[in-house]
Amino acid sequence: MSLREQGLQNKQTAPGRYVLELKDVSKVYEGRGHSTVAAYKVNFTVEPGKIVALVGESGSGKSTLARLITGIEKPTEGRITFGEWHVESLKSRQLRNYRKHVQMVFQDPFSALNPQNTVLHSIMRPLRRHLRLSEAEARERAFSIMSTVRLTPVEQFMNKKPHQLSGGQRQRLVIARAIAPEPELIVADEPVSMLDVSIRADVLNLIDEIRRTRNMSVIYITHDMLSARVLADEVIVLYRGHIVERGTSDEVLRNPSHPYTELLLESVPNPFEPKVRTASRAPEVSITRKQALVAPVKGAAGQGCPFAPRCPHVMDRCRTSIPSLTGDSRHQTACFKN
Amino acid sequence: MLQVKDLWVTYKSRRSAGVAAVRGVQFDIPDNTFVGLVGESGCGKSTLGFAIAGLLDPKRNNVQGEVMLDGQDLRKLPSEQMRALRWSKLSVVLQGGMNAFNPVLKIKHQFMDVMREHSNMSKAEMTERIAELLSAVDLDPSVMESYPHELSGGMKQRAAIALSLVLKPRLVILDEPTTALDAVVQRSIVTMLSDLQRELGFSVLFVSHDLGLVLEVAQRVMVMYAGQIVEDKPASMLMEQAEHPYTQALLGCYANPRAEHVSLSGIPGSPPDLRAVLRGCPFAPRCAKKMDICAVETPRLVKREEGSVLCHLYAPKEVTVR
Numbered sequence: 001m002s003l004r005e006q007g008l009q010n011k012q013t014a015p016g017r018y019v020l021e022l023k024d025v026s027k028v029y030e031g032r033g034h035s036t037v038a039a040y041k042v043n044f045t046v047e048p049g050k051i052v053a054l055v056g057e058s059g060s061g062k063s064t065l066a067r068l069i070t071g072i073e074k075p076t077e078g079r080i081t082f083g084e085w086h087v088e089s090l091k092s093r094q095l096r097n098y099r100k101h102v103q104m105v106f107q108d109p110f111s112a113l114n115p116q117n118t119v120l121h122s123i124m125r126p127l128r129r130h131l132r133l134s135e136a137e138a139r140e141r142a143f144s145i146m147s148t149v150r151l152t153p154v155e156q157f158m159n160k161k162p163h164q165l166s167g168g169q170r171q172r173l174v175i176a177r178a179i180a181p182e183p184e185l186i187v188a189d190e191p192v193s194m195l196d197v198s199i200r201a202d203v204l205n206l207i208d209e210i211r212r213t214r215n216m217s218v219i220y221i222t223h224d225m226l227s228a229r230v231l232a233d234e235v236i237v238l239y240r241g242h243i244v245e246r247g248t249s250d251e252v253l254r255n256p257s258h259p260y261t262e263l264l265l266e267s268v269p270n271p272f273e274p275k276v277r278t279a280s281r282a283p284e285v286s287i288t289r290k291q292a293l294v295a296p297v298k299g300a301a302g303q304g305c306p307f308a309p310r311c312p313h314v315m316d317r318c319r320t321s322i323p324s325l326t327g328d329s330r331h332q333t334a335c336f337k338n
Numbered sequence: 339m340l341q342v343k344d345l346w347v348t349y350k351s352r353r354s355a356g357v358a359a360v361r362g363v364q365f366d367i368p369d370n371t372f373v374g375l376v377g378e379s380g381c382g383k384s385t386l387g388f389a390i391a392g393l394l395d396p397k398r399n400n401v402q403g404e405v406m407l408d409g410q411d412l413r414k415l416p417s418e419q420m421r422a423l424r425w426s427k428l429s430v431v432l433q434g435g436m437n438a439f440n441p442v443l444k445i446k447h448q449f450m451d452v453m454r455e456h457s458n459m460s461k462a463e464m465t466e467r468i469a470e471l472l473s474a475v476d477l478d479p480s481v482m483e484s485y486p487h488e489l490s491g492g493m494k495q496r497a498a499i500a501l502s503l504v505l506k507p508r509l510v511i512l513d514e515p516t517t518a519l520d521a522v523v524q525r526s527i528v529t530m531l532s533d534l535q536r537e538l539g540f541s542v543l544f545v546s547h548d549l550g551l552v553l554e555v556a557q558r559v560m561v562m563y564a565g566q567i568v569e570d571k572p573a574s575m576l577m578e579q580a581e582h583p584y585t586q587a588l589l590g591c592y593a594n595p596r597a598e599h600v601s602l603s604g605i606p607g608s609p610p611d612l613r614a615v616l617r618g619c620p621f622a623p624r625c626a627k628k629m630d631i632c633a634v635e636t637p638r639l640v641k642r643e644e645g646s647v648l649c650h651l652y653a654p655k656e657v658t659v660r
Contacts, residue, residue, distance in 0.1 A: 057520045059489075166608050167379065191502050196378045196547055197591040201604035223521045226595040253595050267525035269550030271577055272594045307612060 003005055016084030018071065018101070018184050020046040021216060027064055027241070035295035039063035039075070040241040046185070051210055051218040053249065054265065055225060059240035062221045069219065070102055071095050082185065083179035100130040103178040107190035109170035113162040119151060120158040123176050130181035142180070149176040149206060168199035172206065189221045206232050214319045225268050229253045237261050242308040242322075247331035257333045260307050305336070313337050340367040340390070340504045340509055341542060345403035347382070347389050356400065357612045359385040360564035363403075364639075367509065370539045372532060374573070376553030376588070377562035380609055384564070387511045387545045391430045392420050407509070429502040431495075438498070439486040445497055446482035452504055471500040474538075476530055492523035499531065503538070508599075513545045528555050549585075550592040551607035553577055561585045564610050566619035570643035582628045618635050619650065629652060
């Protein structure tokens, strides 16, 4: 272990000291004859103890950002810093140390857990591996984490295997495992979209409680605007790798000003505000995947707003130049309409 | 058109008495109606859909009761005749339906397979029908020349819906057809489906865990809990005056994202183990309005002016004669 790594290791104390910062981050996937821009000059910061939601459809680049932030992939351009780490230039050993501080929660609690491992083992493993606790210490810590995520009574759950748990319990186990090494940042990729509506609130409340009590930062990736409103402090709306709107969640969701955010909001099942039928029948594009892949390249080459082909308010200008984010720190939009 | 009477489905088990996933379900679906069937995972909603479509293996499941489609009891039909009925009278679209396409065949050949099996159209007629169906689900007819991997998830699910309509069935059963898709795609497919249902006049049984979505598109909603239909009402009525505490709790899981203050509530606890013999009302342990009687006595179906509810709260008072 190098001196620098040891230095980093000794410094880790209670969470809540590091700020995540993305500066002009771009990611381009090169394919045969075409390239796909999954992130385009993305800038944002996550303060300690804050929850930032990245919202958008599949293909908006939200999961790509998660992969860049956790160091699974490297950005094509730009810088990602977290405390003293320069995430884009970490080597594999440093990366392992970094991941102690940045943990992920995935969408599918069925495939994220080893079916052979008991609940207790799943939680103890990261404790022993990352925090180097002894068997007895890890066991004790694991019990306290289990009560945090309400897998209680502990004696009843500790020896269960994933198939003996319900979907909600499984996702709580995944969260328990993620918070075990006391990370500073949790990247949660659609953590509730596979769960029943009736237990979503429970898991969202748990995430909220954890960040309050442990002062962790959370990046919450979702396509569900309602849960973003409920959980997040700040919302960043992504479309094909571009940030099209951002701001405090109350502000963005109550007064959306980008047509894409409006489309996302309209799509939320909302029995309390019946929609005008057929209103949203047109916007979804009937193009093949090939075309979909080709389209964003144009946007990246400076040929216009990425949303222009689907936008109901499209103007000539939108096809020739990319709008930049304007507004104050509470609410910014990248649209020529404003 | 479809009448289901006292339907029971038990998954057989060598070790125990089996899992009674559907317990005495009764309802009917008239012509040209969009019906939603809603409940949490494990409530038996998919099993009910499969039982109606005759897709359950009789060796592993014990199905009892009647499923009448246009006066024929599907449960008593020999499998040959049942086969002929599928696609032409009743068709099914599954959650993973978009992945049920054969990856090495063009979309049009998958449609033609079904058409050849069940009709004697010429090739030109078939092509014309396929184009017509693809446009009906808002896809470009040229999609028929594509292979499944060239289409996005939403497009495949549209194609699967088009395929289910190929022989003009009277009833289409859709099991969570949009659950694996994004909110925007989900919305556009559901809107398309409800438009199509009204234009073409078939009936839909839309099975979903998402009450909010179902309330927006269905004309009637059946709420299922622990293998029973606990409330069955026109969608507009259910929205305004849900009677069953379970339906009320499910509605609490939704909120208007644009409202001034938003909070979500869940439902504490989890559904009962269907392996056990249930005593009293199965929802009682999670119910906010539980009474003494709920733990001991099974509620009876209470008829309402429109629809019904299965709850002790609404049981008619017994008249005691002195």
